[in-house]
Amino acid sequence: MQTFDLEAQGLRALNSALHAQSADTNQTHWEIVNPKGSHAIAVGLDAPIEVDIKGSTGYYCGGMNKQATLHVHGSVGPGTAENMMSGMIVVEGDASQYAGATGHGGTLVIKGNASSRCGISMKGIDIIVHGNIGHMSAFMAQSGNLVVCGDAGDALGDSLYEARLFVRGSVKSLGADCIEKEMRPEHIAILEELLERGQCDAKASEFKRYGSARKLYNFNIDNAY
Amino acid sequence: MKDDTTGAPRTMPIQSATFSNPVNAEIRRAAATGIYDIRGGGAKRKVPHFDDLLFLGASISRYPLEGYREKCETSVTLGTRFASKPIELDIPVTIAGMSFGALSGPAKEALGRGATMAGTSTTTGDGGMTEEERGHSNKLVYQYLPSRYGMNPDDLRRCDAIEIVVGQGAKPGGGGMLLGQKISDRVAEMRNLPKGIDQRSACRHPDWTGPDDLEIKILELREITNWEKPIYIKVGGARPYFDTTLAVKAGADVVVLDGMQGGTAATQDVFIEHVGQPILACIREAVRALQDLDMHREVQLIVSGGIRNGADVAKAMAMGADAVAIGTAALIALGDNDPKWEADYNALGTTAGAYDDWHEGQDPAGITTQDPELMKRFDPIEGGRRLNNYLKVMTLEAQTIARACGKNHLHNLEPEDLCALTLEAAAMAKIPLAGTDWYPGKPGTTY
Ligand SMILES: Cc1cc2nc3c(=O)[nH]c(=O)nc-3n(C[C@H](O)[C@H](O)[C@H](O)COP(=O)(O)O)c2cc1C
Numbered sequence: 001m002q003t004f005d006l007e008a009q010g011l012r013a014l015n016s017a018l019h020a021q022s023a024d025t026n027q028t029h030w031e032i033v034n035p036k037g038s039h040a041i042a043v044g045l046d047a048p049i050e051v052d053i054k055g056s057t058g059y060y061c062g063g064m065n066k067q068a069t070l071h072v073h074g075s076v077g078p079g080t081a082e083n084m085m086s087g088m089i090v091v092e093g094d095a096s097q098y099a100g101a102t103g104h105g106g107t108l109v110i111k112g113n114a115s116s117r118c119g120i121s122m123k124g125i126d127i128i129v130h131g132n133i134g135h136m137s138a139f140m141a142q143s144g145n146l147v148v149c150g151d152a153g154d155a156l157g158d159s160l161y162e163a164r165l166f167v168r169g170s171v172k173s174l175g176a177d178c179i180e181k182e183m184r185p186e187h188i189a190i191l192e193e194l195l196e197r198g199q200c201d202a203k204a205s206e207f208k209r210y211g212s213a214r215k216l217y218n219f220n221i222d223n224a225y
Numbered sequence: 226m227k228d229d230t231t232g233a234p235r236t237m238p239i240q241s242a243t244f245s246n247p248v249n250a251e252i253r254r255a256a257a258t259g260i261y262d263i264r265g266g267g268a269k270r271k272v273p274h275f276d277d278l279l280f281l282g283a284s285i286s287r288y289p290l291e292g293y294r295e296k297c298e299t300s301v302t303l304g305t306r307f308a309s310k311p312i313e314l315d316i317p318v319t320i321a322g323m324s325f326g327a328l329s330g331p332a333k334e335a336l337g338r339g340a341t342m343a344g345t346s347t348t349t350g351d352g353g354m355t356e357e358e359r360g361h362s363n364k365l366v367y368q369y370l371p372s373r374y375g376m377n378p379d380d381l382r383r384c385d386a387i388e389i390v391v392g393q394g395a396k397p398g399g400g401g402m403l404l405g406q407k408i409s410d411r412v413a414e415m416r417n418l419p420k421g422i423d424q425r426s427a428c429r430h431p432d433w434t435g436p437d438d439l440e441i442k443i444l445e446l447r448e449i450t451n452w453e454k455p456i457y458i459k460v461g462g463a464r465p466y467f468d469t470t471l472a473v474k475a476g477a478d479v480v481v482l483d484g485m486q487g488g489t490a491a492t493q494d495v496f497i498e499h500v501g502q503p504i505l506a507c508i509r510e511a512v513r514a515l516q517d518l519d520m521h522r523e524v525q526l527i528v529s530g531g532i533r534n535g536a537d538v539a540k541a542m543a544m545g546a547d548a549v550a551i552g553t554a555a556l557i558a559l560g561d562n563d564p565k566w567e568a569d570y571n572a573l574g575t576t577a578g579a580y581d582d583w584h585e586g587q588d589p590a591g592i593t594t595q596d597p598e599l600m601k602r603f604d605p606i607e608g609g610r611r612l613n614n615y616l617k618v619m620t621l622e623a624q625t626i627a628r629a630c631g632k633n634h635l636h637n638l639e640p641e642d643l644c645a646l647t648l649e650a651a652a653m654a655k656i657p658l659a660g661t662d663w664y665p666g667k668p669g670t671t672y
Contacts, residue, residue, distance in 0.1 A: 015448045039441045044378050044449030059438070060445040064378040079432040079445075083376055101432040102373040104417070120431040121373060123417040140427060142417045159425075161418055217422040218405055 002027050006041070007034035014041070018068075021047040037077065042070055045087070062089045065106060078115075081108040084125055090199075097134070100127045103144065109198045116153065119146045122163055128198025138165055139175065147194050149202045157210055165210040166191050168202055174210065181211045262494040263402065265327075265583030265593065267395055267486045267531060267553060272503040274486070275537040277650030278643050279659065282629045290628040297624040298634040301548050303525045304386060304455020304478040307447070311455055311478075312364055312386050315344025316620045317548035317635055318538055320555050320612075321483075321529050322368045322388060322459070324350030326403050326412045326424075327490030327583060328556075330357045332592045335559055335605040337361030339612025343620075348388060348550070351401055351426050351490075353415045354380040361609075366457065369446070371400065372426035374416040381450055386479075388457040389442070391430075391468075394487030394504065394530045396496045397461030401426030403491065407586040409595040439475040447476075457481050462530065465507040469514035473524050481550065482511050484530025488553040490593070491584030504530035504541075506653035509640075512545030521545065522636075535622020542623070543638035544654060558615035559608040560590045 004014055014032065021027060030051045035041055039058035042051050045068040053061070056074030066085040075093030084103040091099075094112035101117065103125025110118075110127070116134035119127050124144045132150035139155070141163035151169035158175020164187070165178075174180075183205075191204040240246065251262065283289035290297060304311035320340045325333055327350065334357035340347045346364035349355075353375015359365055367384030369376065381387065392398065403412070403424040413420040433442045443456055458472040459481035472480045484504025489497065508528055515521040528541050529550035541549050556562075562570075564577040569589030573580065583593035591602035627635050630642045644659040645651035651664035658664060 011448065012452070016451065019451065040445040040448045043445050044381075046378065059441045060432075063445050064381070064449055066378060078438070079442075082432045083373060083378075085377060098432040102376065104377065117431070121427065123373070139431075140425075161422075217419075 001029045001031055003031045003033060005033050006038055007036060011038060011040060015043060018042055018045050018047075018049070018051070021045075021049050023047060025049065035074070039077070042068070045070075048087075056093065065089060075112065081106070081125070084108065094131070095129075100125050103127070105144075107197055111199075113150065119144075119163070122146065126194055126197070128194055128200060130198070130200055132169070135172070136175070138163055138178075141165070145190065145194055147191065147198060147200075147207075149200055157212070159216060160210075160212040162212065164190070166194075166207040167210065168207045171208075171210070177213050177216045178210055179213045181209045183207070183209045263404075263491055263584060264494050264497070264581040265488065265490050265492075266497070266581040267488045268498050270498055272486065273505050273647065273649045273653055274503060274531060275505065275540045277505070277646045278540050278654060278656060279646060280536075280539070280543075280626055280630060280642055281644055283631050287631045289631050290633060292625060292628055295628065296633055297627050298636075299620055299624065301525070301636070303457075303527070303548065306478045306520075306524055307476065308386075308453060308455040308478050309451075310385075310453045312346060312366075314346060314364065314548070316616060317542065317623075318343075318532075318616055318619055319345050319366075319527060319548055319550045320347040321487075321550035321552040322348035322350040322366070322390070323552055323556075324352040324401075324403075324490055325355045325358070325415070326350075326352040326407060326595070327593055329592060329594055329600045329603065330355055330411075331600055331603055331605040332556075332559060332608070333358040334361050335603070335608030335612060336555060337365070338605060338609025339555075339558075339616065340364075342609065342613035343616035345616065346385065349384075351403075352412065353377075354384070355415075357605075359383065361605075368459075370426065371428060371430045372416075373431065374424075374426070378449055381446070381454075384454065386455040386457060387446055387450070388459050388481060389439070389446075389477075390459045391472075392459070392461030392463065392483070393489060394461045394483030394485050394501050395489035396492045397463040397501045398428060399492060399496050399500070400428035401489075401491065402584070404584050404586075407584065407595050412595060436471040436475050439471075443476040455479055457527070459483060461485075461487075462502040462504055462507040465502070465510040466514045469511040469526075470518065473515065473518050473520050477524060479525045479527060480511065480515075481527045481529070482507055483550075484528070486531030487529055488556075503653065504528055505650060508541060508544040508546060509655045515545075522547065535619045535624075536626060538619055538623040539626040539635065539638055540643065542635050543642050544640060544656075547636065554615070555612060556592060558612045559592055560603065560611070561588070561592050563590055566590055 035055040037058045043063040046066040053072045058077040060079040062070045070089040072091045078096040081089045082101045084106040086106045088107045090109045095110045095114040098117045100108045102121045108127045110129045113131035114133045118133045118137040122141045126145045128147040135153035138157045142161040148167045152171045155175035157178030301317045341363040347362040348366040364385045366386045369389045405421045455478040457479040458477040460468040462484040485501035525547040527548045528546040566589035588594040591599040645656045651658040
């Protein structure tokens with residue numbers, strides 16, 4: 001295992017070292033110590049490596065990740081896993097705003113709570129939150145799945161496109177064009193797989209599904225605000 | 226009106242200047258449809274512009290350079306502040322970001338071909354990067370937009386510069402809209418959305434708000450791309466002094482400033498015509514911000530919005546810009562709004578030169594469309610050649626003016642080379658009114 005002291009060696013050296021890993025690297029396991037809330041840790045990775053971050057991170061941890069598996073042993077700042085393409089990011093603590101924003105693929109697991117705008121504009125990523133999520137989550141979410149084992153804040157799924165939202169607890173309010181939808185067997189199957197991937201022991205049958213009413217898909221003056 | 230049975234002269238019927246025919250037609254259209262007008266292009270109203278400035282030329286105290294014989298350089302380097310690989314261009318006229326989706330693939334290819342021949346850059350747009358433009362553009366700027374349609378790290382790594390779009394001159398504070406008619410399978414796939422639906426582009430970035438966040442966002446983008454790429458920040462002409470200051474503070478290598486005349490693919494007419502400042506009013510304020518930070522020429526300034534010819538280029542540069550960008554003019558050079566399609570324009574209820582329903586995808590010139598039949602009308606090789614010719618003419622014109630002002634590089638043009646024709650232009654551009662050494666608001670004057 002490669003151990004990297006972020007405080008001593010600096011961000012540029014860290015990301016350069018991680019970017020230098022190719023598909024067949026034998027340095028497959030990295031440990032980052034002393035992250036101390038730094039921004040842009042392990043961004044733009046593109047190799048099947050595992051990275052353990054021993055502490056909390058600042059903005060955009062794991063941004064644009066491809067292939068790599070990141071494990072944050074702490075909480076994360078805003079925009080974690082933003083625009084992720086593939087791979088997996090697991091956060092042991094809480095996540096600040098815009099977790100998983102615009103993510104195109106891969107899996108983001110947040111074991112604590114996520115703040116507002118979780119999954120904003122998501123484009124294919126799967127996000128599994130063990131706790132609660134804040135307001136305006138899944139705003140303009142295009143595709144992918146957002147699973148919330150706790151409660152959701154105001155205006156969930158506002159201006160939603162084709163993303164699927166599964167919430168176990170209460171939803172404070174639904175955003176424009178977001179409605180509750182029937183949980184059919186295929187959704188239960190999708191959710192069960194997501195819960196397993198997200199290391200979550202909740203039961204799929206306890207969740208409600210929300211999706212787009214598709215009324216804003218083509219501009220209609222009667223739907224304008 | 227008088228009763229003419231008395232034989233007395235009648236008053237002439239007078240059209241109201243306030244309730245003009247176009248205004249009344251728009252009221253009737255709104256009353257009939259209940260929907261505001263969406264269109265492409267830029268502001269059509271007349272606003273103070275580069276035409277309201279003139280160059281003084283050489284005189285006894287300033288001697289000119291010989292046309293053709295004496296060198297007048299045109300090159301520009303963008304991204305000298307932080308990027309390890311700045312962009313070197315032969316000419317200071319770049320092609321502005323125009324989305325694939327708004328434009329067809331072949332139109333993007335033609336922009337790449339023409340720009341590459343002329344030694345300049347092209348820019349992607351909302352909707353992501355296409356192979357057509359990457360393949361044909363020697364220097365390609367990749368836009369980082371609020372929608373993040375098509376955004377991915379591979380394209381970030383293969384672009385030559387990154388442009389974070391905060392705003393556009395046609396609609397500072399507005400998002401975008403691509404109507405369902407134009408959403409082909411390919412466009413839909415690139416944007417991860419179903420075919421045929423109206424695709425809105427958000428007006429705000431999803432994962433940062435304010436200049437402090439933007440600074441961290443820039444750090445992230447630089448880390449992802451190993452600090453190689455110049456990072457531009459594009460803003461609409463709203464508060465140019467503060468926006469430029471904040472862009473520099475956030476870590477921009479280049480500021481792109483787009484005035485209200487700037488084109489758009491599709492926006493509400495009321496937005497295009499009523500929000501934002503003319504580019505003439507923005508340039509000196511942006512330059513003042515750069516000068517106050519001691520960053521003029523260190524952070525480069527690209528301006529756009531109604532740039533049409535070499536005189537406009539020279540005037541923008543004399544006011545302190547390092548380069549310009551063109552959108553509408555490039556489309557016209559490719560063949561957009563060409564009178565040779567007049568019959569087709571008429572069939573759409575318009576006329577060549579006025580056609581602006583680019584969002585509807587029925588462009589007779591085959592440029593702002595995704596319809597395979599209409600696209601066949603446009604030849605990207607010929608289009609590229611025409612764009613190259615046009616860019617060359619613009620450059621030659623700008624050089625002609627610079628030589629007449631005694632300048633051996635376009636960058637040496639300066640405000641002192643200019644005078645203003647109107648009080649408005651004098652005030653906005655901070656250039657003395659012709660025949661005086663004064664402009665409204667000039668420091669040291671009281672009126
Ligand atoms: C058809 C079209 C599409 C455009 N698409 C974008 C875009 O995707 N992103 C962007 O930042 N600006 C876009 N613009 C604005 C241009 O980048 C540029 O700011 C403007 O065209 C400059 O003004 P000009 O048209 O007067 O040259 C578009 C403009 C046009 C005409």
